[in-house]
Amino acid sequence: MNREDVAPDDAVYRGDPVVVDRYTAGARINHWITATCLVLLALSGLALFHPSLFFLTGLFGGGQATRAIHPWIGVILFFSFAGLFLRFWRLNLWKGADTTWVVRLKKVLGNRDHEDPDLVEIGKYNAGQKIVFWGMTLLILVLICSGLAIWDQYFSEYTSITQKRLAILVHAIAAVTIICVWIVHVYAAIWVRGTIGAMTRGRVTGGWAWRHHRKWLRELVTGELPKDNKSGATPVR
Amino acid sequence: MFPPVPNPAAKPTPARFGEQDLIRRSASEVTPPAQRQTEVAKLIDVSKCIGCKACQTACLEWNDLREEVGVNVGVYENPHDLTPNTWTLMRYTEYENPESGNLEWLIRKDGCMHCEDPGCLKACPAPGAIVQYSNGIVDFVHDNCIGCGYCVKGCPFNIPRISQVDHKAYKCTLCSDRVAVGQGPACQKACPTQAIVFGTKDQMKEWAEKRIADLKSRGYKNAGLYDPPGVSGTHVMYVLHHADKPELYAGLANEPRISPIVELWKGMTKYAGLGVMAAFAGIGVLHHLVMGANRVTRDDEQHAMSLAERRQ
Numbered sequence: 017m018n019r020e021d022v023a024p025d026d027a028v029y030r031g032d033p034v035v036v037d038r039y040t041a042g043a044r045i046n047h048w049i050t051a052t053c054l055v056l057l058a059l060s061g062l063a064l065f066h067p068s069l070f071f072l073t074g075l076f077g078g079g080q081a082t083r084a085i086h087p088w089i090g091v092i093l094f095f096s097f098a099g100l101f102l103r104f105w106r107l108n109l110w111k112g113a114d115t116t117w118v119v120r121l122k123k124v125l126g127n128r129d130h131e132d133p134d135l136v137e138i139g140k141y142n143a144g145q146k147i148v149f150w151g152m153t154l155l156i157l158v159l160i161c162s163g164l165a166i167w168d169q170y171f172s173e174y175t176s177i178t179q180k181r182l183a184i185l186v187h188a189i190a191a192v193t194i195i196c197v198w199i200v201h202v203y204a205a206i207w208v209r210g211t212i213g214a215m216t217r218g219r220v221t222g223g224w225a226w227r228h229h230r231k232w233l234r235e236l237v238t239g240e241l242p243k244d245n246k247s248g249a250t251p252v253r
Numbered sequence: 254m255f256p257p258v259p260n261p262a263a264k265p266t267p268a269r270f271g272e273q274d275l276i277r278r279s280a281s282e283v284t285p286p287a288q289r290q291t292e293v294a295k296l297i298d299v300s301k302c303i304g305c306k307a308c309q310t311a312c313l314e315w316n317d318l319r320e321e322v323g324v325n326v327g328v329y330e331n332p333h334d335l336t337p338n339t340w341t342l343m344r345y346t347e348y349e350n351p352e353s354g355n356l357e358w359l360i361r362k363d364g365c366m367h368c369e370d371p372g373c374l375k376a377c378p379a380p381g382a383i384v385q386y387s388n389g390i391v392d393f394v395h396d397n398c399i400g401c402g403y404c405v406k407g408c409p410f411n412i413p414r415i416s417q418v419d420h421k422a423y424k425c426t427l428c429s430d431r432v433a434v435g436q437g438p439a440c441q442k443a444c445p446t447q448a449i450v451f452g453t454k455d456q457m458k459e460w461a462e463k464r465i466a467d468l469k470s471r472g473y474k475n476a477g478l479y480d481p482p483g484v485s486g487t488h489v490m491y492v493l494h495h496a497d498k499p500e501l502y503a504g505l506a507n508e509p510r511i512s513p514i515v516e517l518w519k520g521m522t523k524y525a526g527l528g529v530m531a532a533f534a535g536i537g538v539l540h541h542l543v544m545g546a547n548r549v550t551r552d553d554e555q556h557a558m559s560l561a562e563r564r565q
Contacts, residue, residue: 065378070280079399166402178514192526203537223554226556233560237560
């Protein structure tokens with residue numbers, strides 16, 4: 017079995033339960049910097065998006081401070097997400113099985129996909145995760161470009177007023193969309209129990225991998241991975 | 254001659270309008286006063302303007318502003334554009350009239366038009382940073398301004414400027430402080446030819462009629478009043494000799510209105526956006542209530558263990 021759906025640092029350890037390394041410490045730190053930025057951007061952005069949410073500027077030290085800090089957080093997020101992109105893009109490439117997954121979405125949402133006799137085994141990422149990944153990628157590009165166009169303090173002279181108007185409309189719509197993508201991302205992590213550990217401790221159980229990413233688990237088990245034993249379980253060879 | 258606004262009384266007088274007279278307040282709801290004050294207006298008669306810049310100077314003087322010493326690039330505009338310190342600017346256009354063959358020097362005093370339907374105010378996200386009084390004056394309240402520049406995008410006339418010093422937006426106030434005590438704006442006071450007059454909006458329209466009739470009698474058949482209906486009229490109006498072509502006057506907006514992009518951004522997007530985000534969150538909660546968590550079973554763990562064992 018080839019290892020097309022495995023990242024270099026993924027590893028599996030024998031035991032009860034089986035433990036699987038899903039994210040390195042670097043990837044997790046990278047993720048949480050991005051996550052913090054995204055939440056701060058959503059809060060500061062929403063404060064300026066709708067008058068009923070203007071009170072959120074209080075979290076950032078007032079309206080002037082919110083206006084000043086929001087774009088800088090955006091810059092940090094852009095570079096931080098670029099790190100995640102470089103780590104994750106290869107395993108998020110769309111495959112034939114992903115289309116099948118989307119077609120079967122109803123079963124997935126009904127928690128019934130595991131009973132499916134025609135179950136398609138999923139690699140490290142399922143189609144939903146890939147859509148979130150590419151959605152975030154595209155929207156962050158749109159947001160950074162439109163954001164620079166309306167960053168008046170430094171870039172006001174480079175765009176016409178019509179371009180600024182368009183940019184701010186695009187920025188608002190993209191922001192609403194990315195918040196929706198974020199809601200899907202967070203909800204999926206909560207709904208599918210055992211997922212959050214992947215981004216906190218970096219590990220999931222073998223059962224979780226079997227249930228949700230069976231192809232990934234199979235490829236991992238097949239591979240030669242002489243890893244240090246971190247959890248008291250025995251590495252699988 | 255238009256009767257000038259009388260000089261102020263020596264003793265202090267209470268302000269004639271204030272918070273209680275707001276008909277609009279940015280990013281907030283206000284209960285409009287039961288009685289609207291008489292609308293005021295400034296009328297700029299371009300045909301009488303001699304381009305002396307006394308109004309520009311008076312504006313700097315009254316509002317205690319200083320403009321940087323600029324660079325002469327061979328044009329009359331000084332400074333080259335409106336700035337956070339220059340709230341009014343004489344703009345000069347040399348126009349060769351194809352009908353008469355005459356060279357016409359069109360001089361327009363640019364500045365805030367005090368729209369009845371103010372785009373700046375509608376775009377502003379900071380509560381109370383832009384207000385509109387019932388007499389028609391649109392004013393920036395700098396204590397509430399956050400310097401985001403949304404007013405720049407909302408304005409159909411390209412008027413507000415953001416200061417790089419204190420990061421707040423600035424524009425003509427129609428001398429709201431002077432008008433509040435019964436005075437006219439400083440620019441109007443300084444104008445030596447009565448190209449600028451100030452009074453109630455009705456008085457200004459009446460006066461404009463006379464001026465237009467005079468211009469027409471002298472061959473300017475397209476003379477007219479610039480009080481654009483696209484922004485529900487303005488409280489700074491122009492008498493133009495070529496009212497059919499306002500763009501001749503250094504690009505004065507022809508049929509200005511709040512940009513549809515801004516309307517979409519501040520209208521549908523604002524409400525639909527909140528709605529869509531709430532719907533996504535709501536669907537998540539509902540899904541969890543109805544479907545419950547997706548849990549890993551003991552069976553799954555055993556499958557994983559036997560898979561791991563088999564591969565030993």
